[in-house]
Amino acid sequence: xxxxxxxxxxxxxFFTFLLLEFFCAWLIVENNAYQGTKFFNSSNGLVAGVNNFxxxxxxxxxxxxxNRLLAEENASLRETLEKQNRLEYPLNVKxxxxxxxxxxxxxxSAKVVNNHVDLVxxxxxIDKGSDSGIEPGMAVISSMGVVGKVKLVSRNYGVVTxxxxxxxxxSAVLKRTEHFGTVQWDGTNPDLVEFKYIPRHVNPVIxxxxxxxxxxxxxxxxxxxxxxxEVKLNDEALFYDLKVKLxxxxxxxxxxxxxxxxxxxxxxxxxxxxxxx
Amino acid sequence: MSRVNILHIxxxxxxxxxxxxxxxxxVLFHTAFCFLYVGYLLVLPxxxxxxxxMGIGFLMGFSVDLFYNSLGLxxxxxxLIMYLRNYWLNNLTPQGGYDSNDTPSLALNGIQWFVVYxxxxxxxxxxxxxxxxxxxxxxxxxxxxxILSSTLFTLLAILIAQFLFPGRRQR
Numbered sequence: 001x002x003x004x005x006x007x008x009x010x011x012x013x014f015f016t017f018l019l020l021e022f023f024c025a026w027l028i029v030e031n032n033a034y035q036g037t038k039f040f041n042s043s044n045g046l047v048a049g050v051n052n053f054x055x056x057x058x059x060x061x062x063x064x065x066x067n068r069l070l071a072e073e074n075a076s077l078r079e080t081l082e083k084q085n086r087l088e089y090p091l092n093v094k095x096x097x098x099x100x101x102x103x104x105x106x107x108x109s110a111k112v113v114n115n116h117v118d119l120v121x122x123x124x125x126i127d128k129g130s131d132s133g134i135e136p137g138m139a140v141i142s143s144m145g146v147v148g149k150v151k152l153v154s155r156n157y158g159v160v161t162x163x164x165x166x167x168x169x170x171s172a173v174l175k176r177t178e179h180f181g182t183v184q185w186d187g188t189n190p191d192l193v194e195f196k197y198i199p200r201h202v203n204p205v206i207x208x209x210x211x212x213x214x215x216x217x218x219x220x221x222x223x224x225x226x227x228x229x230e231v232k233l234n235d236e237a238l239f240y241d242l243k244v245k246l247x248x249x250x251x252x253x254x255x256x257x258x259x260x261x262x263x264x265x266x267x268x269x270x271x272x273x274x275x276x277x
Numbered sequence: 278m279s280r281v282n283i284l285h286i287x288x289x290x291x292x293x294x295x296x297x298x299x300x301x302x303x304v305l306f307h308t309a310f311c312f313l314y315v316g317y318l319l320v321l322p323x324x325x326x327x328x329x330x331m332g333i334g335f336l337m338g339f340s341v342d343l344f345y346n347s348l349g350l351x352x353x354x355x356x357l358i359m360y361l362r363n364y365w366l367n368n369l370t371p372q373g374g375y376d377s378n379d380t381p382s383l384a385l386n387g388i389q390w391f392v393v394y395x396x397x398x399x400x401x402x403x404x405x406x407x408x409x410x411x412x413x414x415x416x417x418x419x420x421x422x423x424i425l426s427s428t429l430f431t432l433l434a435i436l437i438a439q440f441l442f443p444g445r446r447q448r
Binding site: 186 | 294302304310327328344345353356357410412
């Protein structure tokens, strides 16, 4: 026993090394799980505070771009509103009363304080957390398209798994033909994602729009993902190899909306019953 | 606590802040990352106890991880190079050996020696980091490209930092 202790003591550097490396490996594995460690991430107050400061400096360089985007979004919203008014009022139809149907979606605007696009598993930190009613699992979109899913929240900050994360899958639809498949990133180019499981008989062309399907009850239906950029069909493949150019340039992400789906628990619990049977 | 130790602690935070505030936003061609903080770890004094080295490496890696949302990745790579560093330094002992207060820096043995010392360390750090991040060898060529370009970028940054702040000369 004494010799064993002596042996460990003489090789203490090596054993400390092993211990630390195992600890790190455990952290990596643990953090890759869907619900990672609660405290040690960028939603932690100090880390997020530093990120917030850094982002507030970068904000000045993005002001022009953000202004332009907001103006464009304003214009398109006004156009939609105008269209709806024109449709409804001449016919004297009442606008659908949301209160009777129950509220379906709620949007919370948040600012991006930290963002990566070049790692294999990219995360975005936003400046809204549980105090603003944000919960893990909610969808995050921007005015340009899909952004990701909330992974975890602290009181004032949230960490969002970006769509540029190799493990994230989003159910999507080819708008023109209404065939659905799955969008997933391949870890290389932050402009392009893969659109999988579109069968051979469909005829996708470059420029076709890809939107969310709304099947998984996280993303609202019809949120823009991007347009098809590359179409490939191998001779013996069952499905197309499609590359989709994201409509949201993730390097310029500055403001996002977090989507709260009030009907999700209902849909999920209904589907759970089906799965059990 | 001696003056040298205090200087080391201050430069720890300087390197860390520079990494997470500035270099975090600098990625060339989506492939070349700059992890300048490795330079801090490489020029810790020669005589430092391996346990202390690994402790500092772990702290530095862990702090960087918090900002990159990649818990454990940077710490893993840092602890590894900190463990191997002293063995590597022993292999590279210059003529006459090291003095007790030497730091393995550019000012000590010139650029050629420093590049020979730093390149494998940085390469190893980046290799472990990127392969662990990719979760295996699935995207082998792309990851290799990332490793090589980042190694070049980081080395260049470390060299520039060494020229700008030569550190403590022989006293």
